Amino acid sequence: MLSRVAASLYWLSRYVERSDGILRMLKINYASSQDTVQEFTWEPVIRIFAGHDEETQKLGNDSRAVMRYMVSAKNNPNSILNIITFARENARSVQEHITKDLWQCLNEYYHTVKDTRIDNALKKDDPVSVLDILIKQVMLYYGTVEITMERGEGRSYMNIGKYLERGIQSVDILDTKFGSIDGNPDLLTDTTYWKHLLLSLGGYELYLKKYREGFEAENVLEQVVLNNDFPRSVIYSVNHIQRYFDRLKNDSNIDDYRELSFFIGRLQSNIKYSSVKTIKEEGLHTFLTQIRSQLYGIGDALNNHYFANS
Amino acid sequence: MQESAYFSQYNPIKGVWDEMYGENNIRDHYSKVIDYLSRESAEDLARKEELAKRLFMSQGITFTVYSSGEGIEKIFPFDIIPRIITVDEWAFVEKGIKQRLNALNLFLKDVYNNQFIVKDGIVPIDIIYSCPHFLREMYQLEVPYDIYVHIAGIDLIRDHDGTFYVLEDNLRTPSGVSYMLENREITKRLFPDLLPQCCVRSVTEYPNILYKNLLSLSPRQISNPTIVLLSPGIYNSAYFEHTTLARLMGVELVEGRDLVVKNQKVYMKTTVGLQQVDVIYRRVDDDYLDPLVFNPSSILGVAGIMGAYRTGNVAIVNAIGNGVADDKAVYAYVPEMIKYYLNEEPILKNVPTFQLSNIDERQYVFGNINKMVVKKTNGSGGYGMLMGHASTDEEIDDYKKEILKDPRNFIAQPTISLSAAPCYMQGGLHPRRIDLRPYALCGPEGIEIVPGGLTRVALKEGSLVVNSSQGGGSKDTWVLA
Amino acid sequence: MPEFKIQHLTKYTYPAPVRDSANQIILYPIQDDYQEVIKQEIHISGDPVIDTFIDYYGNKVGSFTYSEPHSTLLINSKILVQTKYRPLPGNDIFPAQQWQDLEKLRYMVPFIDFLRLEYFDGFDDLKALVEAEKSKDDTPYQAVLRFSRYVYDNFQYIKGVTSVETTMDEIWKLKAGVCQDFAHILTLMLRLVGIPARYVSGYICTHHSATMRGEGATHAWAEAYIPDYGWLGIDPTNNCIANEAHIRLAVGRNFSDCSPVKGVYKGASDHRLDVSVAVGYEDDTPSMHQPGEFIEAPEHKPMTTFPKNSYQRYMEMLQQQQQQQQ
Structure with a gap:
């Protein structure tokens, strides 16, 4: 497979996964903003998904302005509109390598988000309905990939992209949320705070089933980093990166394979042999920073060894 | 024959050759189709038109128009009524194109080697040496089998008496062949059984012949050489065509950044390392092909590819430097080339052409500009043309100023009346102007022309411009057996 | 000798x-009755294979690629x-x-090819000037000398005000430049009166005592x-005849036909370039001149990275990809 094709499939998938993360995050935060008028701030969401600059400062804490900026703004390179445009362009350049169904599905997602009605509705209607329309497009996409895509090299790159993106997102969200505690220890016992974190990762119900004793920072940490069954945990993402990377083993690139395989394996055992206790000893921020840089390292290594730096 | 409602309302344009209507009656070769149509109601035809549009859209047979950075996807308008060419007409056209291509190939070989034709004063030297597409990098460079033009899309038009004229020889990166193929597929869906009834010849062999020719050019004598189609990328208006051809031939579609040159060999970058490339069917212009040798700001090309080409390690289709043969100032000399190289009389006629670098000819053209079409010598796609009869005085004056800056870059031709063919619009048949672009493939075993081509049509009433960028559409083109 | x-x-x-x-070098001195290469060694970092060929103008051209990641590229030519x-x-044929x-x-x-004129803003001025400068009974040889004097007297030799990308219009306005600009103007003047003129790149070799412009770097002049x-x-x-002290590397219509070193690579756009040309005589060891401030910067372009923002890069790509198809 051409390196550029592999890279396009990988990025296409990363962008869609990112859009999923953004949309869910927006949905939960919007709900929160309606609940807790006083303490609520959009700041962490903006920091994770858009970064700090003049544009984002202008947004203030205006929920609708923030959502429009994150969904339909042309001047935000990370808006859903822009990342889905990138996803579609990546798909367009590899049309012979994806199924027609998948292409049409992405095309529809693109046209949906591009429709001016989305932006108008975010201005004045119920934002949750708008976000649901878009989240449905992502789900259609994942269904279509699952049902139609050939189980070959291409799909492996797509899955590596997807789980790498997801792993990075979970790490970022954790780091931001736990980082706020340093400045405000009261949050440690704030039930709403943890509930909100779990909701935005879609892990609230699983948490309730597993931990009967209420919200404890340590339990949240355990679920989001170490739980093999939680599809948004860091270890789950890394296991899947490993799983799909394994399928790329080929005689003619054994050296490249070994090097990357080593990176992934090291990351996997770093997490697997950690416990909440060791993480706390090491310091959560240090731990997460290290995981994040290793995830980025995998991305760079893929780019060097498999994507010919394209 | 039953007098069809569509036909009785048909108003041929006076003084224009009509492909369907002759001597107060339907020409024989159109009668079966008109019979078929007359059995269909206007609603049926409207439905077929709708179906055609839907098929094009859903299959993504689109081109993208960009304005202010935003892309709008459009379909190339398709008219459902086929354009029909008789056995005799086709035999004539086929023979004429083969002759012309043979001469043009010999010309390219000559102009980049001994330059006999220049030394003998047949083609003026300054026209060659001032042509921006005459590439000195091609001088004495050997190309496989001495073939320069592997794929040509020669544009033909018909004057008021039906005589065929060559309007331009497209010898660099002719496009549109995917529409020839797709239009036929659509017609099969629109008019079931009509094609076999009318004994229409098939065009589906095109990708197979092209593939066979590409294969024969491989410098490495191996059983499975790597052939790629090099596209400028997804923003190119012909990107759909590039993907279609790559798919039909089963070759890899690549962009410049997928390729790299190492020790005068071209490789493509794959996830399992470099893979040597043997033949490149490129749809990237010469100027953008190698930033080391040509336009240094090109990001579409492959640095060093010219070295690989020169050393014979890769075959490039079409050859580099062909633009000197389809330059519109050089075009005027093609009939002379045919006599010079082949010792034959030209079969297909040339449109009379005035060189604006020649003072006398320029004076004549300026004095008769209302009867002229003025074109840029290296233009294409109908851009930068002046149609004298349809321009304001101001436009003409501006254009004259432009010409005087560099007269070598312009030629003028008398306005030729394009033939007309019936198109289905507003519930009836109406004559619209058309041209014809057959696609000729030149390989080691000779020239093959798939029976058919792209018929472009000026959909606006009274318009003579058939280019897709200027409101043109296309028709399926039938060559009868 | x-x-x-x-x-x-x-x-x-x-x-x-x-x-x-991917790189191209034109660093092989021309061989003819007046110039003989006794020995030449070209060493390039990474030891790539250099493929050579003779171009349309008769110059020997080398090309090589270097695909592995590298932080320096050194081309060392010893001649x-x-x-x-x-x-x-002589002066034995009537001027007419x-x-x-x-x-x-x-x-x-x-x-x-060596008579073709390019149009620029100052074209008419230059034409008038050339007509005025040339006197009626000049031989072509005398006209050449006169025009050379004119360029020498009327253009200032200043390093760094022009580059390989400076257009004729700008040079004409500046009335200043370096050897390649001087050579460029002179070829145009000569072509205007019908004397075929070509651009030459090479080295200037003077004795230790005399100093000439163009030392320490590659030099350029004209041939009529x-x-x-x-x-x-x-x-x-x-303002002199280029004779036994001028070593010719290449001839062509203009600078870009003779560019001594040019290349395209993938990576960051900024790079540092150091060029030096040292000349020694007979058994002397080459005395290093102060490395000249290299003005005739060889074209060396990154292919994928532009010193622009990514949006502009995207627009550039969009525009290039939309190039017309026939």
Whole structure:
């Protein structure tokens, strides 16, 4: 497979996964903003998904302005509109390598988000309905990939992209949320705070089933980093990166394979042999920073060894 | 024959050759189709038109128009009524194109080697040496089998008496062949059984012949050489065509950044390392092909590819430097080339052409500009043309100023009346102007022309411009057996 | 017969490793009756294979690729070359006859290429000036000398005000530049009166005592075609005939036909370039001149990275990809 094709499939998938993360995050935060008028701030969401600059400062804490900026703004390179445009362009350049169904599905997602009605509705209607329309497009996409895509090299790159993106997102969200505690220890016992974190990762119900004793920072940490069954945990993402990377083993690139395989394996055992206790000893921020840089390292290594730096 | 409602309302344009209507009656070769149509109601035809549009859209047979950075996807308008060419007409056209291509190939070989034709004063030297597409990098460079033009899309038009004229020889990166193929597929869906009834010849062999020719050019004598189609990328208006051809031939579609040159060999970058490339069917212009040798700001090309080409390690289709043969100032000399190289009389006629670098000819053209079409010598796609009869005085004056800056870059031709063919619009048949672009493939075993081509049509009433960028559409083109 | 040892070093240093570089060098002195290469060694970092060929103008051109990531590219050319004084044109044919002879070349290969004029803003001014400068009974040879003097007197030699990308319009306005600009103007002036003129790149080799413009770097001058004599080298930067002290590397229509080193690579756009040319005489070891401030910067372009923002890069790509198809 051409390196550029592999890279396009990988990025296409990363962008869609990112859009999923953004949309869910927006949905939960919007709900929160309606609940807790006083303490609520959009700041962490903006920091994770858009970064700090003049544009984002202008947004203030205006929920609708923030959502429009994150969904339909042309001047935000990370808006859903822009990342889905990138996803579609990546798909367009590899049309012979994806199924027609998948292409049409992405095309529809693109046209949906591009429709001016989305932006108008975010201005004045119920934002949750708008976000649901878009989240449905992502789900259609994942269904279509699952049902139609050939189980070959291409799909492996797509899955590596997807789980790498997801792993990075979970790490970022954790780091931001736990980082706020340093400045405000009261949050440690704030039930709403943890509930909100779990909701935005879609892990609230699983948490309730597993931990009967209420919200404890340590339990949240355990679920989001170490739980093999939680599809948004860091270890789950890394296991899947490993799983799909394994399928790329080929005689003619054994050296490249070994090097990357080593990176992934090291990351996997770093997490697997950690416990909440060791993480706390090491310091959560240090731990997460290290995981994040290793995830980025995998991305760079893929780019060097498999994507010919394209 | 039953007098069809569509036909009785048909108003041929006076003084224009009509492909369907002759001597107060339907020409024989159109009668079966008109019979078929007359059995269909206007609603049926409207439905077929709708179906055609839907098929094009859903299959993504689109081109993208960009304005202010935003892309709008459009379909190339398709008219459902086929354009029909008789056995005799086709035999004539086929023979004429083969002759012309043979001469043009010999010309390219000559102009980049001994330059006999220049030394003998047949083609003026300054026209060659001032042509921006005459590439000195091609001088004495050997190309496989001495073939320069592997794929040509020669544009033909018909004057008021039906005589065929060559309007331009497209010898660099002719496009549109995917529409020839797709239009036929659509017609099969629109008019079931009509094609076999009318004994229409098939065009589906095109990708197979092209593939066979590409294969024969491989410098490495191996059983499975790597052939790629090099596209400028997804923003190119012909990107759909590039993907279609790559798919039909089963070759890899690549962009410049997928390729790299190492020790005068071209490789493509794959996830399992470099893979040597043997033949490149490129749809990237010469100027953008190698930033080391040509336009240094090109990001579409492959640095060093010219070295690989020169050393014979890769075959490039079409050859580099062909633009000197389809330059519109050089075009005027093609009939002379045919006599010079082949010792034959030209079969297909040339449109009379005035060189604006020649003072006398320029004076004549300026004095008769209302009867002229003025074109840029290296233009294409109908851009930068002046149609004298349809321009304001101001436009003409501006254009004259432009010409005087560099007269070598312009030629003028008398306005030729394009033939007309019936198109289905507003519930009836109406004559619209058309041209014809057959696609000729030149390989080691000779020239093959798939029976058919792209018929472009000026959909606006009274318009003579058939280019897709200027409101043109296309028709399926039938060559009868 | 003078013998020169020349060492020409070109070194690119990149802030971060670059890849996939493709390069072309025209560093092989021309071999003819007046110039003989006794020995030449070219060493390039990474030891790539250099493939050479003869181009349309008769120059020997080398090309090589360097695909592995690298942070420097060093091209070291060592030449031992012998030159011979060439007698100057005589004065035994009537001027009118000579101009007539030149007229016959107008539509002949290769002269047609060396007579072609390019239009620029100051074209009409230059034309008037050339007409005024040339006196009626000049031979072509005398016209060449007169025009060279004119360029030498009226253009200032200033390093760094122009680059390879400076257009004729800008040079004409500046009335200043370096050797390549001087050579460029002179070729245009000569072509305007019908004397075929070509651009030459090479080295200037003077004795230790004398200093000439263009030392320490590659130099450029012009050649004019004189009937019954052939190509006469003329150096407007130093206002002298280019003879046994000028080593010719390449000839062509203009700078880009003769560019001594050029390349394209993938990676960051900024790089540092150091060039030095050192000349030694006979058995001397080459004395290092102060490395000249290299003005005729070889074209060396990154292919994928532009010193623009990514949006502009995207627009550029969009525009290029939309190039017309026939």
